[in-house]
Amino acid sequence: MQQFDVLIVGGGIAGASLGAQIAGQVRTAIIEAEPHCGMHATGRSAAFWLESYGGPHVAVLSAASRDFLANPPADFSDHRFLRERGAVHLTQDVLPELPEGVVSRILEREELERLVPGVRPKWRRALLEPGCADIDVAGLHASYLRKFRREGGTLANDARLESASFADGLWTVRLNGSAVGAAILVNAAGAWADSVAEACGMRPIAVAPKRRTMVQLRVGRSGLRDLPLVDDAAGTFYFKGEGDRSIWLSPHDEIESGPCDAAPEEIDIATAIDRFEKAVDWPVEAVERSWAGLRSFAPDRVPVYGFDPVSPPFFWCVGQGGFGIQTAPAASQLAASLLLRREQPAGLDRIDAQVYSPGRFYRN
Numbered sequence: 084m085q086q087f088d089v090l091i092v093g094g095g096i097a098g099a100s101l102g103a104q105i106a107g108q109v110r111t112a113i114i115e116a117e118p119h120c121g122m123h124a125t126g127r128s129a130a131f132w133l134e135s136y137g138g139p140h141v142a143v144l145s146a147a148s149r150d151f152l153a154n155p156p157a158d159f160s161d162h163r164f165l166r167e168r169g170a171v172h173l174t175q176d177v178l179p180e181l182p183e184g185v186v187s188r189i190l191e192r193e194e195l196e197r198l199v200p201g202v203r204p205k206w207r208r209a210l211l212e213p214g215c216a217d218i219d220v221a222g223l224h225a226s227y228l229r230k231f232r233r234e235g236g237t238l239a240n241d242a243r244l245e246s247a248s249f250a251d252g253l254w255t256v257r258l259n260g261s262a263v264g265a266a267i268l269v270n271a272a273g274a275w276a277d278s279v280a281e282a283c284g285m286r287p288i289a290v291a292p293k294r295r296t297m298v299q300l301r302v303g304r305s306g307l308r309d310l311p312l313v314d315d316a317a318g319t320f321y322f323k324g325e326g327d328r329s330i331w332l333s334p335h336d337e338i339e340s341g342p343c344d345a346a347p348e349e350i351d352i353a354t355a356i357d358r359f360e361k362a363v364d365w366p367v368e369a370v371e372r373s374w375a376g377l378r379s380f381a382p383d384r385v386p387v388y389g390f391d392p393v394s395p396p397f398f399w400c401v402g403q404g405g406f407g408i409q410t411a412p413a414a415s416q417l418a419a420s421l422l423l424r425r426e427q428p429a430g431l432d433r434i435d436a437q438v439y440s441p442g443r444f445y446r447n
């Protein structure tokens with residue numbers, strides 16, 4: 084039986100980024116159930132970096148990830164992963180409060196009309212968050228997997244963890260067809276986080292997958308490439324330009340789901356279009372495509388990084404909700420230092436690792 088120091092379950096952005104941080108230091112493998120990595124949440128995101136998103140414990144990870152995404156080291160990537168776009172948070176009455184430190188300014192109606200021509204009159208004001216950017220998600224994910232392999236990591240696709248047991252200081256992990264040994268197991272299984280924990284005999288922490296729908300629409304308006312991300316500050320829709328005449332739109336849905344290959348439902352697509360038509364006066368010409376993915380949240384919607392407080396050595400890297408891409412650089416560095424029991428990297432000294440500890444679910 085092949086043996087590793089660390090076995091990571093899941094080859095999405097969470098598993099790939101953590102694997103890339105540690106593969107040069109300990110014998111590491113990633114097992115991914117699907118034939119290709121990134122087929123679930125990672126390959127279905129809306130692909131933006133928005134600092135105000137997700138509350139203060141997420142914002143601090145997003146902010147700490149920005150430099151890496153904007154200017155990655157040359158040996159990691161030869162191009163930037165961010166493209167500036169800006170975000171406009173629309174409101175009918177009270178302006179939203181953004182987390183401390185997020186740069187923003189108020190847009191009165193006249194300036195709003197210049198940035199989002201055709202915006203309906205009921206949106207009286209807005210907040211502009213200029214730092215919002217698109218992320219090249221496929222490029223980032225591929226770069227992490229490349230680094231993982233270059234540093235000696237082993238990647239196995241079509242390799243699903245069926246069950247695991249721990250004895251004499253070693254996990255024996257039964258896959259579909261073979262078995263592998265590891266000193267430490269990492270749960271980076273996204274929507275499957277609780278089922279993987281249970282299959283390993285660990286207590287689940289109630290990670291809840293929630294479906295979100297995305298629609299690509301062609302609209303009767305051109306010049307949308309640089310349109311800001313436009314959202315309702317009250318959280319009922321968002322859209323951004325995709326090419327010259329199309330947009331990516333979401334009804335901001337959050338529908339409870341089991342772990343699965345999520346697919347969009349007609350009603351959610353119709354809701355998205357209805358909300359879009361109440362936001363701007365642009366004619367909808369065609370639904371070009373639609374998709375859905377699962378955003379998985381811990382009960383307090385803060386991601387979970389750290390060893391399970393109950394032995395054996397089982398490390399949680401889950402609950403990345405709708406922010407797993409934009410936080411990946413800092414979150415993977417933080418998780419790597421916790422996993423290898425090393426000092427927290429200098430650039431992350433504002434971050435309190437305790438906040439993300441799975442121990443918080445064991446206190447009551």
Ligand SMILES: Cc1cc2nc3c(=O)[nH]c(=O)nc-3n(C[C@H](O)[C@H](O)[C@H](O)COP(=O)(O)OP(=O)(O)OC[C@H]3O[C@@H](n4cnc5c(N)ncnc54)[C@H](O)[C@@H]3O)c2cc1C
Nearest residue numbers: 093095096097116124125129130131244273376407408409
């Ligand atoms: C519609 C949508 C929009 C989003 N927009 C954004 C955005 O704009 N910005 C942002 O930062 N984030 C966004 N997100 C969130 C982001 O996509 C996720 O937080 C992130 O992809 C989670 O990564 P992951 O690796 O944890 O999960 P996944 O990518 O789902 O990876 C988990 C992997 O584990 C594998 N697995 C499961 N069980 C097993 C097993 N037993 N054995 C082996 N492998 C297993 C699965 O096959 C899967 O590939 C969005 C998500 C959605 C759905």
